[in-house]
Amino acid sequence: MQPLSVLGPDAATLVDALAARLEGRTAVVDHAAVDAGEQSSIATTASLAADGTWTATGTDADFTDMLDRLAPDHDYLLATGFSRLRVPTVLIGDDRDPTDVPGDVVATPDAVADVDLDALIGTVEDAEPWVTLETLVERATAHPDAEFSGAIATFTGRVRAKEEPGDDRTTHLAFEKYEGVAAERMAAIATDLEDRDGVFRVLMHHRTGVIEDGEDIVFVVVLAGHREEAFRAVEDGIDRLKDTVPIFKKETTEAEQFWVHRQE
Amino acid sequence: MEWKLFADLSEIAGGRTVTVDAEPGDTVGDALDALLAEHPDLRDRIMEGDELADHINVLVNGSNVAHEGGLATELDDGDELALFPPVSGG
Numbered sequence: 001m002q003p004l005s006v007l008g009p010d011a012a013t014l015v016d017a018l019a020a021r022l023e024g025r026t027a028v029v030d031h032a033a034v035d036a037g038e039q040s041s042i043a044t045t046a047s048l049a050a051d052g053t054w055t056a057t058g059t060d061a062d063f064t065d066m067l068d069r070l071a072p073d074h075d076y077l078l079a080t081g082f083s084r085l086r087v088p089t090v091l092i093g094d095d096r097d098p099t100d101v102p103g104d105v106v107a108t109p110d111a112v113a114d115v116d117l118d119a120l121i122g123t124v125e126d127a128e129p130w131v132t133l134e135t136l137v138e139r140a141t142a143h144p145d146a147e148f149s150g151a152i153a154t155f156t157g158r159v160r161a162k163e164e165p166g167d168d169r170t171t172h173l174a175f176e177k178y179e180g181v182a183a184e185r186m187a188a189i190a191t192d193l194e195d196r197d198g199v200f201r202v203l204m205h206h207r208t209g210v211i212e213d214g215e216d217i218v219f220v221v222v223l224a225g226h227r228e229e230a231f232r233a234v235e236d237g238i239d240r241l242k243d244t245v246p247i248f249k250k251e252t253t254e255a256e257q258f259w260v261h262r263q264e
Numbered sequence: 265m266e267w268k269l270f271a272d273l274s275e276i277a278g279g280r281t282v283t284v285d286a287e288p289g290d291t292v293g294d295a296l297d298a299l300l301a302e303h304p305d306l307r308d309r310i311m312e313g314d315e316l317a318d319h320i321n322v323l324v325n326g327s328n329v330a331h332e333g334g335l336a337t338e339l340d341d342g343d344e345l346a347l348f349p350p351v352s353g354g
Contacts, residue, residue, distance in 0.1 A: 157354045175353065176270060176271065177353075178268070178270060178323075178346060178348070180326070181323065181326040181346070182353075184326060206353055206354070217354065218353065218354050238354060241353060241354060242351070242353055242354040243351070244351065245351060245353050246270065246321075246323075246346075246348060246351050246353075247351060247352070247353030247354075248270050248271035248348065248349070248351065248352055248353070249352040249353065250271070259271050259272045259349070259352070260352040261271065261319075261349045261350045261351075261352045
């Protein structure tokens with residue numbers, strides 16, 4: 001699912017214009033809407049009561065829940081009034097400083113008339129998709145050989161706040177990827193594991209950008225005939241990803257910031 | 265030719281890409297020398313004496329040159345060069 005947040009007085013107008021242009025299942029999430037559960041012509045309208053507050057930093061838990069819940073069966077999510085880490089965000093007629101917005105600010109038009117919708121849709125398409133473990137499991141079970149599968153093994157890597165009780169907390173990690181080459185290597189690992197007897201589908205996804213303490217980083221999902229080959233493939237999948245895929249991690253704790261490879 | 269740099273290497277060089285004076289027909293080693301001439305501060309980070317440090321990866325078009333012709337590999341027009349420390353995903 002490709003998400004986009006829009007903030008500012010004209011946010012709803014821009015979201016409507018985008019929703020009319022996007023092809024695919026689109027969820028519209030409106031922070032200000034109060035008619036909970038209201039359905040519209042588009043696939044899903046998730047509504048939340050406005051609480052009048054909007055925090056400039058960190059994670060909005062409700063928004064994250066909606067992203068996670070809607071990701072497996074939507075192609076797009078358009079949100080007004082919300083922004084969070086790793087979600088591309090448009091500030092429309094909104095003079096907030098882009099650096100005060102938690103999402104990645106991709107455009108700052110004054111009004112809807114100033115927006116190049118084609119360019120903005122291109123930006124939405126090119127952004128990192130919002131992928132959850134559930135997204136990958138649903139994709140795996142859609143495999144034509146799923147009727148021969150009696151096992152799904154999954155691995156989720158997440159941000160560990162501490163190794164020991166006395167440690168400074170790790171507040172977040174920032175991941176950077178060698179675009180293109182990282183995807184090629186992950187695809188090669190998956191294809192190699194799928195060549196094993198009884199392994200039908202291997203899917204992996206590694207998030208990039210800033211990921212906070214407790215959030216998920218990486219998923220590996222294996223659809224297999226039996227548990228033995230599922231467990232083996234999921235372990236080898238994450239091990240090979242960590243050894244060979246060009247992704248780089250910078251860690252920030254309460255006390256310091258460092259590239260992880262430099263500490264090893 | 266253009267180098268793509270990752271992690272602390274791009275921080276040291278002050279950018280994710282560096283264009284260097286190397287042509288098709290030159291070697292990867294020539295392009296590396298040109299990079300070090302442009303950014304001498306990278307030398308301490310990536311070299312051990314006159315040799316590229318073992319833990320530093322050099323890729324041409326996504327393939328590690330250590331598994332192929334090494335720094336003697338000849339460059340072709342349009343090659344993509346990348347330099348990075350040990351990977352640390354997950």
